[in-house]
Amino acid sequence: MTSDKNTNTLTELSSRLSAAVEQIGGHVVAIHARRRIPSSGVIWRDGVIVSASHTVRRDGDVRVKLSSGDDVVAQVAGRDAATDLVVLRAAEVKSAPAPRADASAAQVGSLVLAVGRPGRNVTASFGIVSADIEGWRGDSGARLDRVLRLDLTVYDGFSGGALVAASGGVIGIDNSAFARGGAAALPASVVDPVVDELLARGHIRRPFIGVGVHPVALGSALVERNNLTHDVGLVVVSIAEGEAADAAGILVGDLLIAVDGRALARPSDLLDALSSVPEGGSLRASVLRGGMPQEITIEPRDRDREGAAA
Template sequence: MAATGTDSLLEAQSAPAAAGTARTTQTVVNNTDSVNVVSAAAQKATPSVVTIAVTSGTTGGTGSGIILDTQGHILTNTHVVTLDGKAPNPALEVRTSDGNVYPGTVLGADPLSDLAVIKVDAPNLAPAALGDSSKVNVGDTAIAIGAPLGLTGTVTDGIISTLNRTISVASSAIPNNPANDSGQPDSGGSFSFAPPDSSQSSAPTTNGNVSLNVIQTDAAINPGNSGGALVNTQGEIIGVNVAIASAGGNSSSGTSAGNIGVGFAIPINNATRIAQEIATHGSATHGQLGVTITPKAAGKKSHFSIGAAVADVAAGSAADKAGIQKGDVITALGNRAIQDASELTAAVHEQPAGATLDATLTRGGKQQQITVTLGSSTTQP
């Protein structure tokens, strides 16, 4: 179902928060003389972060979300609104920072980006101020706001650990061995979504992997933080918290997952495009290259890969039309350097269908550039 009134989506100015009658979760400032940049950023951004309760039968959990506009569009993760794949049509409740609770409706969920938009009918919402994730630096202060373990309004801080990291996360929403841009991801079992905090320990049936380009941070992210905000020192949203690395296990049910200082967020610039498309059309588009890729291009004896080696090219695909051939090694797409199969998959799916961009490849030991116009991914929500 397409949303209405999308002209106000992602509006720049925030409306004042309502004075709720329920217990609030506003950021507390007891001593204005000692306010630092984290305190100020948290106070600005917290009213724009909500807690999302998701239930389906006897299964339930909590996640987080970001208010986009006064029309009630809220950005979160696909794995939040589906209880990590356990519930395709759950009931949703949204609690705002003033303590009020509203029913929510899923407008659309996009598994390739693990982003979803829900809608609430609520007064006096406080839209988030959105930053520019292309201007983030490694070492910048990063602040995570959300509801880890169901603890609404939790603020943690750290730094941006790295940019343009690609992770592959097991997802029940992605078909196994999808027909486009497929390959064996190098890091498929190393990461898990920061799932809705839940007492249920049963894991979803996993079909495939979703490859995401993310910001890495050491700000503490735990189950329940998913869909919440990663914020800069100006209180602007620079990312949507999505996943964590786990040293003790890789269960996406969250039973063994916890913060070890390696968390991930989807850059807000990419998330904004997806949110706008979902709010307008109920779904989002993704580019398709039309190749099968192998995980290693640096030789069987090397632990490291250099580019994505093309094993096959689909006839009539974007790659075929651009002149990409079997045996080519793709080393860059647009402004993304490509080290392995997962990075190519993430770079392609980050683009909208029909995007035209340059690619760098090696053929017969010689580097060359081509221009490719991407097709449309056939993987549907």
């Protein structure tokens, strides 16, 4: 009796998973924008496809194959290096956007499916959400609210595909770049604001001053002489010529102590301070140069680029 009950339970789960793949598969497309194997994309909004930027290696017309087998042409509306997302506009796509799952479906331990389309046919992989990482910071230096780590097999076309709840509905966009070739995904709560800004501006505003910094301990005499509340600062090790810090007069060897009154102990502190600067705004840097305090106003510029420098 128990064996029959277990068999029925597994059969029911199998049917639900198959139905979820069928439901979402019609909203997952193949994108021909790199050599060899196409990548996947998800119809996120009306006439809008979202994919992983590293898999879409051109900015002109992009050929997209729909689940129906039809080919359409899409244009890149914008891309963001920090989230590795690219947004394509495709007016010929008449399919409705992929249905969404409730956010609770993305909890650690939740059963999920990775659905891709690396060509004519759909692929699917089954596993769980193994970690929900908050405040994730990658090689670009930008901070992401959440990244989901997944325990499942990565097939061709994984990146740019849909992360799907076992009960159906899209949770987010799959991307192996956030797990160094393993399985990860950005939840919809991270994807949506990026899509909004890429559609509106074509890029994500990321204030940049053009410095490379490294944490350094401040001697007790320096701390006492300048009445500092902390004993760590950031030493400037490089400056990008012509960028905001250079224009403001920051020099290699300067010690950045605080920005707008916020103490700087790690490079991420500077990146966080930059992210809060409004468009057209400036920041006030507290600097020690030759042991003497200075206040320097820096006007960040917008830049979307790879690299961890601020």
